[in-house]
Amino acid sequence: MPDDTAKPERKRQARGEKRIEELLDAAAAVFAERGYKAAGTNEIARRAGASPGTLYQFFQNKDAIAEALMARYVARLRAAHGEAFDPAVAELPLPEMLDRTIDPVVAFDRANPGFYALMSDPHLSPELAGAKKPAQKLMFQRLDQILERRAPDLPAEQRTRTAEVAVHLFRGLLPLIMSATEDELPAIVTETKEVLFNYLSPRIDPDATPQRNTRTRGQGD
Amino acid sequence: MPDDTAKPERKRQARGEKRIEELLDAAAAVFAERGYKAAGTNEIARRAGASPGTLYQFFQNKDAIAEALMARYVARLRAAHGEAFDPAVAELPLPEMLDRTIDPVVAFDRANPGFYALMSDPHLSPELAGAKKPAQKLMFQRLDQILERRAPDLPAEQRTRTAEVAVHLFRGLLPLIMSATEDELPAIVTETKEVLFNYLSPRIDPDATPQRNTRTRGQGD
DNA sequence: TAAAAATACGAGCGATCGCTCGTAATTTCA
DNA sequence: TGAAATTACGAGCGATCGCTCGTATTTTTA
Numbered sequence: 001m002p003d004d005t006a007k008p009e010r011k012r013q014a015r016g017e018k019r020i021e022e023l024l025d026a027a028a029a030v031f032a033e034r035g036y037k038a039a040g041t042n043e044i045a046r047r048a049g050a051s052p053g054t055l056y057q058f059f060q061n062k063d064a065i066a067e068a069l070m071a072r073y074v075a076r077l078r079a080a081h082g083e084a085f086d087p088a089v090a091e092l093p094l095p096e097m098l099d100r101t102i103d104p105v106v107a108f109d110r111a112n113p114g115f116y117a118l119m120s121d122p123h124l125s126p127e128l129a130g131a132k133k134p135a136q137k138l139m140f141q142r143l144d145q146i147l148e149r150r151a152p153d154l155p156a157e158q159r160t161r162t163a164e165v166a167v168h169l170f171r172g173l174l175p176l177i178m179s180a181t182e183d184e185l186p187a188i189v190t191e192t193k194e195v196l197f198n199y200l201s202p203r204i205d206p207d208a209t210p211q212r213n214t215r216t217r218g219q220g221d
Numbered sequence: 222m223p224d225d226t227a228k229p230e231r232k233r234q235a236r237g238e239k240r241i242e243e244l245l246d247a248a249a250a251v252f253a254e255r256g257y258k259a260a261g262t263n264e265i266a267r268r269a270g271a272s273p274g275t276l277y278q279f280f281q282n283k284d285a286i287a288e289a290l291m292a293r294y295v296a297r298l299r300a301a302h303g304e305a306f307d308p309a310v311a312e313l314p315l316p317e318m319l320d321r322t323i324d325p326v327v328a329f330d331r332a333n334p335g336f337y338a339l340m341s342d343p344h345l346s347p348e349l350a351g352a353k354k355p356a357q358k359l360m361f362q363r364l365d366q367i368l369e370r371r372a373p374d375l376p377a378e379q380r381t382r383t384a385e386v387a388v389h390l391f392r393g394l395l396p397l398i399m400s401a402t403e404d405e406l407p408a409i410v411t412e413t414k415e416v417l418f419n420y421l422s423p424r425i426d427p428d429a430t431p432q433r434n435t436r437t438r439g440q441g442d
Numbered sequence: 443t444a445a446a447a448a449t450a451c452g453a454g455c456g457a458t459c460g461c462t463c464g465t466a467a468t469t470t471c472a
Numbered sequence: 473t474g475a476a477a478t479t480a481c482g483a484g485c486g487a488t489c490g491c492t493c494g495t496a497t498t499t500t501t502a
Contacts, residue, residue: 013448013499035344037258041490051451056491058449120343122396123256165394165412172393173386175343191386198419234469234478262460272481277461279479 020058022048024072027065028114036066036121036128063127066118070131073115077138080108085142090149094201097146098193102170105139106177106189116178120171140167151204162203166196241279243269245293248286249335257287257342257349284348287339291352294336298359301329306363311370315422318367319414323391326360327398327410337399341392361388372425383424387417 026048030039041062045055059065081104089100109116118124119132144163151159173192180188247268251260262283266276280286302325310321330337339345340353365384372380394413401409 010448011500015449015499019449035258035342037256038344040488052491053452053493054450062490117343120341121256122338122341123259161408161412164397165416168393168397169390169416170393172389172391172395174393176385176389191382195386195390195416195420198423199416202419231478232470236469236479240479261458273461274463274482275480283460 016058019048019050019054020068023050023055023058023065024069027069028112031066031069032113032117035117036124041065063125066124066128067131069114070118070128070135073112073118074134074138076112077108077135080104081138081142085146087145087149090146094197094205095193098196101143101146102189102193102196105170106185106192109174110178110185113178116174120174140164143167147200147204154204158203162200166199169195169199237279240269240271240275241289244271244276244279244286245290248290249333252287252290253334253338256338257345262286284346287345287349288352290335291339291349291356294333294339295355295359297333298329298356301325302359302363306367308366308370311367315418315426316414319417322364322367323410323414323417326391327406327413330395331399331406334399337395341395361385364388368421368425375425379424383421387420390416390420 023044027039027044029047030044033039041055042052044065045052048055055065059068083100083104085101089097092100115135118128119135124132140163143166144160147154147159147163148156154162170192173188173195176188177185177192244265248260248265250268251265254260262276263273265286266273269276276286280289304321304325306322310318313321336356339349340356345353361384364387365381368375368380368384369377375383391413394409394416397409398406398413
């Protein structure tokens with residue numbers, strides 16, 4: 001027997017897909033400016049050049065807007081992380097590995113302030129909190145895999161904690177990264193890499209050079 | 222001539238002071254649960270066992286509630302930091318200094334989830350954002366002073382950046398610290414201290430032992 | 443080309459929320 | 473003890489906001 005709860009299966013036109021992208025773009029901007037709770041659905045529609053009715057033709061409710069936006073971010077993150085967390089980078093020396101992983105993530109977060117706004121909001125509804133988890137797990141699991149390759153002898157529990165703490169350290173510096181101007185950014189990113197180097201180095205390279213505190217080479221030269 | 226804009230100078234009874242404390246306690250709880258924007262003033266009043274009218278007899282508007290709450294937190298922080306950032310701790314070895322500074326701050330944050338809720342909200346009104354700054358500067362400046370004592374030769378600019386980054390690293394781990402159970406807490410606090418040790422050590426003790434990654438002694442023995 | 447489907451509009455409904463105001467009870471003051 | 477001041481109440485006002493619905497336009501389908 002056919003499924004009673006099946007979706008009405010409506011065909012989407014090219015117009016509709018485009019509208020959805022415009023609405024998600026507008027939602028990202030408003031979320032970034034006002035935060036999720038204070039963002040108005042009418043303002044989102046207006047910024048997308050649409051009416052409230054049109055908005056609710058594509059999204060069941062306000063939460064669904066943020067969920068769809070999150071799904072779009074996760075898809076884009078997978079592409080960005082496909083480069084940043086390529087298995088080959090696990091074999092690189094730690095400084096190079098940090099360059100290859102952190103730079104793309106910094107670029108992504110700065111290019112998508114709406115993503116940062118949703119991820120850093122601790123008071124979302126349970127459904128939205130669930131929508132955040134794939135993005136959280138993405139970075140954590142990929143880093144965990146790299147650590148497993150680099151330090152196969154490290155107990156899984158310690159490795160997992162190390163990956164989790166490393167992610168949180170990065171997130172702690174994200175406010176500085178997000179609010180920095182273009183010319184302030186290199187110094188902060190360098191500092192971020194030093195922090196993670198100092199934290200990760202003794203845990204995965206037990207007998208490497210103990211520090212690199214005066215390392216000041218910039219990005220991409 | 223007398224100031225036209227002077228306040229009406231109303232005398233506050235003991236009842237009133239007590240009510241204010243109750244209202245601030247309720248506000249802290251609701252802010253922590255729902256976040257500032259989603260917290261309702263009627264719910265705050267109800268939880269304090271008061272009516273909306275009573276609430277607005279003591280606070281001009283919703284923002285003023287959060288501002289008064291912040292002021293109360295700052296006063297309590299000054300007391301806690303008076304111990305945590307006593308000038309004497311600047312002379313202690315780095316591990317002991319971290320014990321003396323981090324433990325009280327962790328205890329304060331965990332005992333005051335409303336403080337954490339307001340401080341971590343990036344979408345408050347400009348007035349409320351201004352009310353946050355004293356609390357932000359408190360920790361930063363005291364740490365900056367300690368660093369100045371310990372590393373007098375370090376350029377002020379580098380020292381300031383180091384203090385700022387150290388505070389952000391701590392804040393990055395705060396979500397883990399806040400959500401931990403009592404028995405998970407010691408391990409996370411130890412990890413926090415290791416992170417800050419690894420970060421601060423090469424910057425203020427240029428020729429000390431380079432790492433202490435397997436240090437596992439608990440709190441307060 | 444005509445019917446069907448998808449997209450678009452925007453006024454406005456219903457609920458929520460910050461806040462008021464008329465009134466009453468309690469405490470302080472003279 | 474009487475008057476003034478402070479505290480307390482809670483129904484409800486006005487504004488905001490998520491969302492709907494009747495209708496009109498555009499695109500697809502047959």
